Amino acid sequence: MKNAEGNPIFMKNLWMVEYCLPDRYLIPLYLLFLFPCTLIGQTPFTEITAQAGIDHQFIVYEGMFGGGICVFDLNKDGFEDLFLTSGMNEDVLYLNQGDGTFKNIYEGSGLEETRKYVTQGVSGADVNRDGWVDLFITTITTKDSTQKIPRSPNLLFLNQGNNTFLDVSQQFGLADLPSFSTGANFGDINADGYPDLYVGNYFRNYEGDLTYINDQTIVNANQISQDFLFLNKKGKSFQDVFESYGLDYKGYSFGGIFTDFDNDGDLDLFVNHDFGYKATPNFLLENLYPQKKFKDISEEMELDLKINSMGTAVGDFDNNGFLDYYLTNIRFNAFMEHQGPGKPFVDRIVDYGMDFFTISWGANFADFDHDGDLDLFVANGDLNPNDHPMGDFYFENTERGYVEKANEMGLKDYGIGRGSVVFDMENDGDLDILVINQKAVMEYGPSTVTRLYRNDSTKGNWLKVDLTGTQSEMNGLGSRIEVVVGKRKMIREIDGGGSSHLSQNSTIAHFGVGEVDMVDSVIVKWIGRDSQVLTDQLVNQRIEVVEPEGHSQNMSIDKLWPFLGGIGMVWVVYFLFIRRKTIRE
């Protein structure tokens, strides 16, 4: 950071102030930061962790990673529930009781198998299309591990519809695939209605087992590994098609996201890699559906970032119809702005004045204040053990661009942040925030537990859209929803997991619409299928959109344009003809 004369500028942000001070000044400084929020008590977000019954802390395994949160409606009561991984601690399954509180029903839920493992990330999807959201949980090793090489199978649990799950890891072929896995993301890459799954691996098994590497050396060997790309075989099993789909890279993977970056109606894949500058950069892989192939276009789209890529927030921050991606990193994050079709992405983090020095993990775009544009929450935390407190960020999207306001919003938490999610916990229409914090390995000043923030700030109106696929994936994962209000078109992509850091946000699309009472149209673009349009929808409601039966495959609205254009032309010619005739008469 330099000023116009080329001299270095110090203390650009709050964190930097702390960083320059000896440690003995730090604690009073936190108090100073906390006072405005705690004493006045009128911040737009209110921390309600304890009163909501949330009591969670992620315990890290040997300085490694985690954890993640999955938002899903366990029992279809309309209130979204939560699963949180806990690493060396016991995982939790929080049932949303609808009264602003959660109850941990992990015990007796059938998920207790996760006790044996050091869990990392979690994603949800209706794997077997029975109407209930199932959970996929990544693990890095077993807790009681006597094995020298950390690796263990990942876990798949089918939701039985009665608040319990059935462990089907074995049946789905996961038991034989021990790995050190991080993030997992669901998406229907072949548009057959069954959600497929991508799993990021940091380490994995080694070809030829231990003949190439004897002894207990693998962890130290920096042996990067391939990820898994599991094709969902009609909800019965998974088949790893990583190589047959044209993927051939290895890296320190933090998993990916399925996202339709090019608006062509199929799910592309973006992969986050740690140590990109040393091992393998990030990847953007274009889905060539209906071909069974992904094409590496990372370089031409300039998303081959060589950073410590920890996670991704997805959103069209400038409402130009193209998704942008905010990537978390060590030191400075990357704000990858979509420049339009075929054009490479550009990192705007410096241009937008968001280049704050920190270590970031989770990140979520959401319209927290219902003004029609996307704000951004970022969960920060030091490497653990290092344990230098780093406050979270809240970037409000204002007319002047993004302004960091975590302190005044009541969100400047100094815990060791990791995965974060947004969801509407009490169905009041606005989005609340849940952030996982890790227990500090070393001595640490501020408290560092998982925190729930209730959004009390919003004034404007809102609209929520909840998808039910009939032929498409049951919850519309990866589908695009557009809401048009006058000249403004806002888009959302349903989160299939692997977003933020090892997490999955609410799968109910949320829009802030300001003062308007009615939106002009809601357009749902189902993955690999037709679009569906609803017009003149009242605000402040949750719309349930069910995919029409007999919905045709492969007809995205983009492919309909020439046809619609043709009809339009005929109509215009006919209209002119009539008009001329009328004038003559």
Next chain:
Amino acid sequence: MKKRTWNSYILCICMVGLGCTQEQKDYSAIDLTTSWAEMALYITQFTPANSPTFASRCLGYIGLTMYESVVHGYESHNSLAGQVNGLATLPLPNPDEAYSWELALNSGQAFILDSIYVQTSDENKAKIDSLENVFYRYYSQKIKDQERIDRSVAFGKEIAKAIFQWSKTDGGHRGYLRNFDKDLVHPERPGSWKPPLYAQSFSHHPLHPHWGENRTFVAINGEIPTPEMIPFDTTAGSPYYQQFYEVYQKEQELTQQEKETAIWWSDDPDDTFTPPGHSYYLATIGLEMENASLIQSAETYARVGMAVADAFIMCWKWKYHHFSERPNTFVPRFIDQSWESFWPDPPFPSFPSGHAIQAAAAAVVLTDLMGAPFAFIDSAHVGRERDELRETDFVERSFGSFWEVATETADSRFLGGIHTHQDNQVGLDEGSRIARNVNSLKWRN
């Protein structure tokens, strides 16, 4: 001037391997010794959990084994038994019997490599065996006296076995199993090392924190006093601040040539034979240029190996004594928050520079053996893929002396932005001192 690339080494080993099935090739002493040095470096590079510390130690024992397996064939030279630290005796050959010192060297090298790199792959072990077989066939055919052959092979093995036994007590035995001490408490003080944010390794813990407690090959090397550092001071313009400011400033104006220097010497243990391996490789270049004899080669590898091993032990002792920060910690905190070094940080404290200390140690040894002016080309990394992130190629280097190599190696860490001048200067000074102690053992009569 002679050029050799790393790839040609591997090729060379394969060709040696082919020699057994095709028409008999003539091998000279230099083929024997350098082939084993190349094999040592191949195993170093392609054994997982590789580290510069452990590699330096292995090269010390491998070089010493080579020397001790042949030294009794030369009245001009003395065994180091009784001279190096804690190695009172070694097996002696029967003075009334004849030996093939080539066969002794051959079996000794195979044994020590197999033992000290016990963790390497079966595939790599097969490579060691096959090299041993090639030379065994060649030299035994020439001798045709089976008793003498067996005696020589057995002697080489005995020497290697005795040295390997002795190596187990130095503190570094199977050190790759303890690369990082997860219970280590990091000293917290102004200027103390912080785990890197722009890192070569994902470990938050520094590499081999107890390596400095290891036994040195030369006893007096272990007694060298701890060098002092410039005291911590964040005042702009203070000597401490200035050290880092120079790194910061240099990074803004790196020329393409300087970038080439920076990446050439990085010798990352994940991708290469490590910095001490690079020094061992330079010995090979020198020996080949001089078409050195068996004893000359063996002495050279022993001296270089022991010098770099002692250099790493002392360097690590001092690194953990001072536990000092890297420019990537100081500069963003006190000079420019957005600054990042050209090359990522290795996972251990800064002062003094390991690259500088081992490069100086090797250079002083090689200069003593081969003379001060010594022109050669180093092609170790020629043919490696371009570093796309830094837009820099691996371009061969020419030198007029071994000391030029040492200073360039030291400078390269400054250019890479991961060491200050004082880290490098102290490294060069102390590395020279360590090597002089190695040189002053009674190698010759």
